[in-house]
Amino acid sequence: MPAHDAVWPARLPTRITPPATSLWMNLAISALRYPEKAALVFMGRVWTFRELLQAAEHMAAHLSALGVQTGDRVVLNMQNCPQLVITHFAILRLDAVVVPVNPMNRAEELKHYIVDPDTRVAVTTADLASELAQASEALPDGRRLQHLVVTHFTDVFDPDRVSPEDLPQSWRSWLLPQHTLPSLTSGQVHAWADLVVQAAPVSLHQVQATPSDMALLPYTSGTTGLPKGCMHTHSTIMHNAMASGLWGNGTPENVTLCVVPMFHITGMVSLMHTNILLGSCLVIMPRWDRDVAGHLISKWKVTHWTNIPTMVIDLLGSPNMHKYDLSSLVYIGGGGAAMPEAVAQRLLDQFGLRYAEGYGLTETAAPSHSNPPDHPKKQCLGIPFMSVDARVVNPDTLDELAQGESGEIVICGPQVFKGYWKRPDATAAAFFERDGKSFFRSGDMGRVDEEGYFFMTDRLKRMINASGFKVWPAEVEALMFRHPAIQEACIISTRDAYRGESVKAVVVLRQDHQGKVSEQDIIDWCRENMAVYKIPRVVSFADALPKSGSGKVMWRALQEAEMAALDPAGKPQ
Known part of the structure; x- marks a missing residue:
C-alpha cells in the first residue's frame, strides 16, 4: 500500500478513466x-x-x-x-x-x-x-x-x-x-x-x-541543444484535464482566474482544458497585475486560482489590498517556485486558505504530483497525482531508494508524453523499464517522507528557475555566442530576493573587443535577441573560463563560486 494512501482525498479514486x-x-x-453559460471573461x-x-x-x-x-x-x-x-x-x-x-x-x-x-x-x-x-x-x-x-x-x-x-x-x-x-x-x-x-x-x-493521435507539441529545453518538442496525444492531455478538475473539487460553477500563461503547459492543461471540460468559467488576464487580479477576484467571485507564488506575494503587498474581497476563493495553489512559509501562513490565518503546491513538467502534461487540498505540506511537491506511480531512484543505477534518501524522481502515468519530436535518441535516454512499466526520468532530485509526500532536493539537469520560468543555460549560451564580441560564455544562477533565482553570464571577450564592450552592452544585446526571462541580469567579464581536462567548461565551479560569494539574501558579501 503506498505511503500516501492515508492522506489521499477520501472522495477521489486513485485512478480514473478519462473520456476516449x-x-x-x-x-x-x-x-x-x-450554451448560454459564461465560458470566458x-x-x-x-x-x-x-x-x-x-x-x-x-x-x-x-x-x-x-x-x-x-x-x-x-x-x-x-x-x-x-x-x-x-x-x-x-x-x-x-x-x-x-x-x-x-x-x-x-x-x-x-x-x-x-x-x-x-x-x-x-x-x-x-x-x-x-x-x-x-x-x-x-x-x-x-x-x-x-x-x-x-x-x-x-x-x-x-x-x-x-x-x-x-x-x-x-x-x-x-x-x-x-x-x-x-x-x-x-x-x-x-x-x-x-x-x-x-x-x-x-x-x-x-x-x-x-486518443492516441497527437494533439499538442509544446517545446521544452534541456541541458544541451535547441528546445525539444514533447509529443502529447489527446489522451495524455485529457487525463490531466479531468484529474485536475476532480482534484480541485471542480464543478461547472467554478470561476477560475486565468493569469498563468496558457502557452505554458500548466495554464494550457490545468486551466484552459480543465475548465472547458468542466463547463466552468475562465476569467482571463493577459499578464500579471496585482490590482487587476484583486479587482477580478472580487468582481467575478473567483473560486479557484492557480498561480506562481510570486503573484500571491505581490497581491498581498498591494496598498489596495483592503479593497479586495477574497472570500469567494475555495482553492489556491500553484508551482514553479516554492511558496515562502510565512506567506502560506498568512493565507491560512487571514483567509482560511491552504496553499497547495504541485509539481510537473511539460513532459507530464503539468501535474505529476500535487498536494491534497485538505492536507497540504509547505514547500512540498505533494503526493503522486491520480493514476501516477512515482518513485525515487539512484540516478546512476536506477535502483529504487528507501524512504528519506535523495535520488532522481521518476514518473509513470497516462499523462506522460509519448516522446520527443524527431529525437529518438533523447526519447530513449528519457525512459527506462521497471516492473513492466515505462518510467520517465524527470532530472529532478527529491526524497519521499514517511507519509509519501515528495520534496525537491536538487537538480540533475542544469536549469535556473526564475519566478517559475525555466531558463536552460545551454540555450542562452548558444544565443550569446552569436554576439561578435563574445568568445566564450557560461550561464549560471545567481540569487534574487524576489525571483528566487536569476541569470548571470560569465563572459570572455574576443581579444579585439576587449575594452570596447561593456557589461550593459551585452545585456542590451541579449534584450534584443532573446526572451526577457532568459536575459542575464548580471554580466561579468573573465579572462578565461575554467575547463576540465577534456576541455569542457566547468560551469559547476563557477556556480559554486557564485553561491559562496553571496550571503543568504543574495547580496555580495
Whole structure:
C-alpha cells in the first residue's frame, strides 16, 4: 500500500478513466450542455460556450481553407486572450496539432519553432507578428511560413466600454495600438478581423482524432541543444484535464482566474482544458497585475486560482489590498517556485486558505504530483497525482531508494508524453523499464517522507528557475555566442530576493573587443535577441573560463563560486 494512501482525498479514486474522445469534444459537449453559460471573461466581456464554439468552428474553417490538414502542426504565439482559446480549439477541430510558443521569444528563437515542427501556418497577435515574420524571412525557401494570421487584442473588445479596473493605464500602450501588419515575401498575412466577418469558406469534416493521435507539441529545453518538442496525444492531455478538475473539487460553477500563461503547459492543461471540460468559467488576464487580479477576484467571485507564488506575494503587498474581497476563493495553489512559509501562513490565518503546491513538467502534461487540498505540506511537491506511480531512484543505477534518501524522481502515468519530436535518441535516454512499466526520468532530485509526500532536493539537469520560468543555460549560451564580441560564455544562477533565482553570464571577450564592450552592452544585446526571462541580469567579464581536462567548461565551479560569494539574501558579501 503506498505511503500516501492515508492522506489521499477520501472522495477521489486513485485512478480514473478519462473520456476516449478528441479534446475538441470537450468544448462541443460543454456548448451543448451549457450554451448560454459564461465560458470566458475578458475585459469585462462575457463569451458564452455557444459563442466560443461558433468562433472556434469559424476559425477552423478559415484555417482549413489556408491548407491546414489532419496532423499538421500550427504555431500559436500569443499572451492570454480569447483568441488563444478560440484558435487552440480551432486547430483541434481540424485534427491538427497545436504548437504553443512562448510570446516572449524573439525572431532568432522563433526560427526553431517554424523549422523543427515543419510549420506552414502560424497565428499570433499584432504586437508579436513582426518577430514571427522576421524569423520566417530569415529562413531558406521551402522552410518559411506560408500563412500568418494576425489578431489585435481589440478585435474582441471595445476599449471605450472597458473600465479602468479591467484595463489599467499600464496595459493601454500594449493592448490598444493598431499595428501595421508585416508581409511575407513567399506567403500571405491575414487579418483576424477580416476573417471573422467573412462567411466560412469550407465545410468541416467530422472530427476523427483518436486518443492516441497527437494533439499538442509544446517545446521544452534541456541541458544541451535547441528546445525539444514533447509529443502529447489527446489522451495524455485529457487525463490531466479531468484529474485536475476532480482534484480541485471542480464543478461547472467554478470561476477560475486565468493569469498563468496558457502557452505554458500548466495554464494550457490545468486551466484552459480543465475548465472547458468542466463547463466552468475562465476569467482571463493577459499578464500579471496585482490590482487587476484583486479587482477580478472580487468582481467575478473567483473560486479557484492557480498561480506562481510570486503573484500571491505581490497581491498581498498591494496598498489596495483592503479593497479586495477574497472570500469567494475555495482553492489556491500553484508551482514553479516554492511558496515562502510565512506567506502560506498568512493565507491560512487571514483567509482560511491552504496553499497547495504541485509539481510537473511539460513532459507530464503539468501535474505529476500535487498536494491534497485538505492536507497540504509547505514547500512540498505533494503526493503522486491520480493514476501516477512515482518513485525515487539512484540516478546512476536506477535502483529504487528507501524512504528519506535523495535520488532522481521518476514518473509513470497516462499523462506522460509519448516522446520527443524527431529525437529518438533523447526519447530513449528519457525512459527506462521497471516492473513492466515505462518510467520517465524527470532530472529532478527529491526524497519521499514517511507519509509519501515528495520534496525537491536538487537538480540533475542544469536549469535556473526564475519566478517559475525555466531558463536552460545551454540555450542562452548558444544565443550569446552569436554576439561578435563574445568568445566564450557560461550561464549560471545567481540569487534574487524576489525571483528566487536569476541569470548571470560569465563572459570572455574576443581579444579585439576587449575594452570596447561593456557589461550593459551585452545585456542590451541579449534584450534584443532573446526572451526577457532568459536575459542575464548580471554580466561579468573573465579572462578565461575554467575547463576540465577534456576541455569542457566547468560551469559547476563557477556556480559554486557564485553561491559562496553571496550571503543568504543574495547580496555580495
